[in-house]
Amino acid sequence: MTTLMSAGELETALRDLGAARYHNRHPFHRMLHGGKLNKRQVQAWALNRYCYQAHIPIKDASLIARIDDPDLRRQWRQRLVDHDGTQKGDGGIARWIALTDGLDLDRALVVSMRAALPATRFAVQAYVQFVREKPLLEAIASSLTELFSPNIISERVSGMLSHYDFITPETLAYFNARLDQAPRDADFALDYVKRHARTPEQQSAVIAALGFKCDVLWAQLDALHHAYVNPGLIPPGALGHDGVWP
Numbered sequence: 598m599t600t601l602m603s604a605g606e607l608e609t610a611l612r613d614l615g616a617a618r619y620h621n622r623h624p625f626h627r628m629l630h631g632g633k634l635n636k637r638q639v640q641a642w643a644l645n646r647y648c649y650q651a652h653i654p655i656k657d658a659s660l661i662a663r664i665d666d667p668d669l670r671r672q673w674r675q676r677l678v679d680h681d682g683t684q685k686g687d688g689g690i691a692r693w694i695a696l697t698d699g700l701d702l703d704r705a706l707v708v709s710m711r712a713a714l715p716a717t718r719f720a721v722q723a724y725v726q727f728v729r730e731k732p733l734l735e736a737i738a739s740s741l742t743e744l745f746s747p748n749i750i751s752e753r754v755s756g757m758l759s760h761y762d763f764i765t766p767e768t769l770a771y772f773n774a775r776l777d778q779a780p781r782d783a784d785f786a787l788d789y790v791k792r793h794a795r796t797p798e799q800q801s802a803v804i805a806a807l808g809f810k811c812d813v814l815w816a817q818l819d820a821l822h823h824a825y826v827n828p829g830l831i832p833p834g835a836l837g838h839d840g841v842w843p
């Protein structure tokens with residue numbers, strides 16, 4: 598039988614889970630940040646991650662659609678603005694496209710998502726589905742991986758700038774904005790979860806939601822590693838299959 602934790606104990610359990618399972622520990626990220634990948638492998642990362650970026654506002658829109666409280670809706674809608682901007686060419690998705698442009702990827706190919714790995718598509722769809730179907734508390738808790746993203750972003754930006762001559766500060770501009778946005782969003786979500794997970798069952802479900810989300814992130818990197826590092830099996834239709842690169 599599980600017992601009720603204090604809010605502080607719940608936070609510790611969530612942080613412990615992130616320390617063990619967040620995607621900063623994945624070998625593909627260690628290679629990306631340590632300068633061990635070639636340009637094609639970095640292109641594959643950016644093209645696949647576009648799918649994740651593109652689905653974040655879709656999952657946030659479906660989360661907002663389920664909120665009754667106008668205060669909470671107002672707070673959460675900032676996330677849509679961050680990713681979609683207030684006008685064309687503005688916002689996180691546009692900044693991600695600046696990164697894929699900077700890597701000489703064809704914009705139409707990136708945006709079409711047709712050269713992404715099958716597992717990327719399945720993972721991001723699973724995240725959207727989770728947020729659509731689970732109770733609001735768990736849907737909100739699944740965003741808590743962002744508690745751990747500022748560290749990985751700092752490591753990524755400094756590592757990539759120092760190791761790759763094809764990476765510039767302009768192409769990595771996406772991450773500058775995230776360094777302010779992610780802590781604001783994560784602090785809000787953590788506070789919400791601590792106040793609303795009031796039974797042992799809810800607390801377990803919140804921890805499981807964070808575990809699920811760590812899996813969503815981890816599975817995307819497993820797929821990249823399998824296709825582009827070792828054993829290097831690129832699925833048909835994906836970027837680089839049959840030696841076809843942009």
Ligand SMILES: O=C(O)c1cc(C(=O)O)c2c(n1)C(=O)C(=O)c1cc(C(=O)O)[nH]c1-2
Pocket residue numbers: 653689739740741742743744746749750775814
């Ligand atoms: O660069 C990263 O490692 C990273 C991780 C995460 C995350 O932990 O889910 C997000 C982001 N970036 C990100 O840029 C982003 O917009 C974002 C939104 C969300 C979310 O679950 O709502 N996670 C993340």
